[in-house]
Amino acid sequence: MAIIRLSRKAYFNNLDIIAQKVGAVSKIAVVLKDNAYGHGLLEMAKLSHEYGIRAAVVHNSNEAEKIKGYFETILVLAGHEYSVDEKIHYAINTLAQIEKMPAGIRVELKVDTGMHRNGVSMREVEEALLLITKKGLLLKGVFTHNRSADTLSSEWFWQRKNFEKVKKQVSASQTTYGYETPRFHSSNSASAFRYKAFDEDLVRVGIAAYGCLEMDLTLEQPDLQPVMTLTAQKIATRTLKEGEHVGYNATYRADKEMLVSTYDVGYGDGLLRAASNRYTTPSGEQLLGRISMDNSSFTGDKEELVIFEDANRYAEAAGTIGYEVLVGLHPEIARVVI
Numbered sequence: 001m002a003i004i005r006l007s008r009k010a011y012f013n014n015l016d017i018i019a020q021k022v023g024a025v026s027k028i029a030v031v032l033k034d035n036a037y038g039h040g041l042l043e044m045a046k047l048s049h050e051y052g053i054r055a056a057v058v059h060n061s062n063e064a065e066k067i068k069g070y071f072e073t074i075l076v077l078a079g080h081e082y083s084v085d086e087k088i089h090y091a092i093n094t095l096a097q098i099e100k101m102p103a104g105i106r107v108e109l110k111v112d113t114g115m116h117r118n119g120v121s122m123r124e125v126e127e128a129l130l131l132i133t134k135k136g137l138l139l140k141g142v143f144t145h146n147r148s149a150d151t152l153s154s155e156w157f158w159q160r161k162n163f164e165k166v167k168k169q170v171s172a173s174q175t176t177y178g179y180e181t182p183r184f185h186s187s188n189s190a191s192a193f194r195y196k197a198f199d200e201d202l203v204r205v206g207i208a209a210y211g212c213l214e215m216d217l218t219l220e221q222p223d224l225q226p227v228m229t230l231t232a233q234k235i236a237t238r239t240l241k242e243g244e245h246v247g248y249n250a251t252y253r254a255d256k257e258m259l260v261s262t263y264d265v266g267y268g269d270g271l272l273r274a275a276s277n278r279y280t281t282p283s284g285e286q287l288l289g290r291i292s293m294d295n296s297s298f299t300g301d302k303e304e305l306v307i308f309e310d311a312n313r314y315a316e317a318a319g320t321i322g323y324e325v326l327v328g329l330h331p332e333i334a335r336v337v338i
């Protein structure tokens with residue numbers, strides 16, 4: 001069985017760094033969407049609670065229900081069914097969505113400040129506030145999302161300016177509509193590390209908490225540690241003679257006699273096949289031939305092999321980003337907190 005090990009020490013180290021950056025543990029909302037980026041929803045919810053985190057962000061209501069016991073507020077980014085629940089906040093992504101929402105639920109208004117993916121446009125903010133009031137929804141937050149916070153460019157500053165305008169508008173309309181002061185937030189992991197002095201109410205932190213934040217080299221490089229290690233167990237070892245091939249379609253040819261072992265992890269577990277023939281483990285074993293559904297072959301004969309300690313290194317070999325490597329890992333792989 002492949003096993004995912006989760007380091008409590010690494011996670012708490014990352015949360016320490018983030019808390020220091022944003023000024024308080026109470027400003028951290030951990031993003032636990034998509035099975036906590038493949039780390040395991042319940043495992044990461046429990047660890048977050050243990051650390052003292054009070055806020056979470058998830059993708060859907062199903063995830064929110066599962067972790068309700070561990071947090072004070074949970075923001076659901078893409079809700080379709082709504083329930084009146086003190087802890088659950090639903091993101092508003094369009095004006096039309098407001099019409100479908102039942103009275104009494106807690107909402108956070110997402111505003112499009114430049115990413116052009118989700119959220120009402122800046123021109124629609126006033127109308128959204130009016131509709132929220134008319135429908136009897138409780139406005140708890142106003143937020144946006146950056147498209148290029150990890151990139152050294154002026155875009156982050158431009159979106160921040162836009163969000164400042166939104167904040168002003170929401171504050172100016174407060175007495176007209178009578179809502180309490182909502183929490184304002186715009187930062188994901190990369191954005192939080194762009195601030196000299198973080199001054200928002202909340203950070204929605206995903207990838208940095210898991211220790212896999214990658215920023216342009218000229219930007220701040222916090223000392224984060226990957227939380228997840230993926231390991232696999234050996235199924236078989238054989239000695240290849242020169243000229244013999246490994247795996248489907250014989251894409252790897254041994255150029256000398258060599259020891260090769262097969263491990264019980266494959267693309268069925270979520271190990272991206274695109275890295276076939278292109279990856280070397282942290283301890284130096286070379287991935288040989290094509291990754292199969294439940295198997296992959298590496299040099300050497302270790303009983304247990306660490307496939308990766310840093311998802312970003314595997315992602316490089318697969319031509320993608322660490323996020324995709326992490327979220328793709330099958331939920332049924334055992335998650336063990338160490």
Ligand SMILES: *Cc1c(COP(=O)(O)O)cnc(C)c1O
Nearest residue numbers: 031145188189204205206207208
């Ligand atoms: C996923 C997500 C985040 C977290 O992003 P990271 O880069 O992992 O920190 C924050 N906000 C929203 C709206 C998201 O969808």
